[in-house]
Amino acid sequence: MEPTTENEAELLAADAIGDVIEHWGFRKALGRTWTMLYLHGDALPAAELGERLQMSAGAVSTTLTELQRWGVVRKVWIPGERREFFEAETDFWKMISKVVHERERFLAVSVRERLGRAQAVLKRTGSGAASRARLERLGRLMNFATMAETVIESFLASRRVDFGEFGNLLALGRQVTAAAAGKGRKG
């Protein structure tokens, strides 16, 4: 594939989203790859992704594997094709909730456990005003952690349940985008 202007635009977007994804603690390659698939629309074979994104075969393979593990990219079978094709999940909320959930759960358990252990140690050995004050601050920290966890879970849960509403929101947003971005599409 020769370098087209369209590819240039896709790369621009892919790199931008790549930076966002990196900012949130994942590999840039994950965001770039998902975005390229998303913008392209049709499923693409691994080799073409590598070409478009300038990644080695190995990097493409591991990146696609990871994206599938997060459930944001799928393999698709195309009859008559030897190669495997990949397409992006297009449901933003499905992606977000899945990823955030997976991502927080493990850590939350570990943190709760360790803070609890610290609390136990302090309770066993502490005495005096300073110690009591320390215990109280630890308690506040634990409450905050629990609260944050609950906020995240509630957020995800409400979105999942309230999915229809969000769909409307998206549709509305699209209209907004179309209206704001010049009248090119319909007129």
Add this chain to the structure above:
Amino acid sequence: MEPTTENEAELLAADAIGDVIEHWGFRKALGRTWTMLYLHGDALPAAELGERLQMSAGAVSTTLTELQRWGVVRKVWIPGERREFFEAETDFWKMISKVVHERERFLAVSVRERLGRAQAVLKRTGSGAASRARLERLGRLMNFATMAETVIESFLASRRVDFGEFGNLLALGRQVTAAAAGKGRKG
């Protein structure tokens, strides 16, 4: 200072929070240091932090500087003391809003700009159904980015200091909907 059980407990908590902070894209040392100060309550000098957290003088210095830049640790002046002391900000909400705000702002601007550039390129060169479809998907991506930004801003703007009540995420959802609708009507 000999290694006490209290110090052990503090380290346990500091490391736990350090992991959380690292998980959210900062250096572990930032979380460890803030937590140590927070739990200790009274301000501590740099050297003692280094001792308690097993960090070199250099690491302590750069870490404290960064924490102050985020506004979550303060220098305090103690009369008659040659050394500078440091204390933790204890208002969780203040910290969160400050950090999240700073952290997202730059990236948001850059991403908007780059996605907009990609859009311009596609508009100039695109033709045919495939191109139109690509433009629409890019539009959805931009819209989602805007929405995510709005969610974060609404969250910060809501200033819910009352962490005890965290059930009402639907309210947040309604705010977001209203915000998006408002932007739409203006456009």
Add this chain to the structure above:
DNA sequence: CTGAACTTTCAGAATCTTCTGAACGCTCAG
């Protein structure tokens, strides 16, 4: 079964991040 087409794996390379520790600089007491 065999070879071609394609994918996955992984050791080593390249790169990026963070830390150490010593030199430097600042401030204050005397």
Add this chain to the structure above:
DNA sequence: CTGAGCGTTCAGAAGATTCTGAAAGTTCAG
């Protein structure tokens, strides 16, 4: 002014992450 006490800086070390590229593995048509 001088030296002690502290904090900061930064070059190089150490460590962590991610990528490359080639070998090994898998699948399928013939």
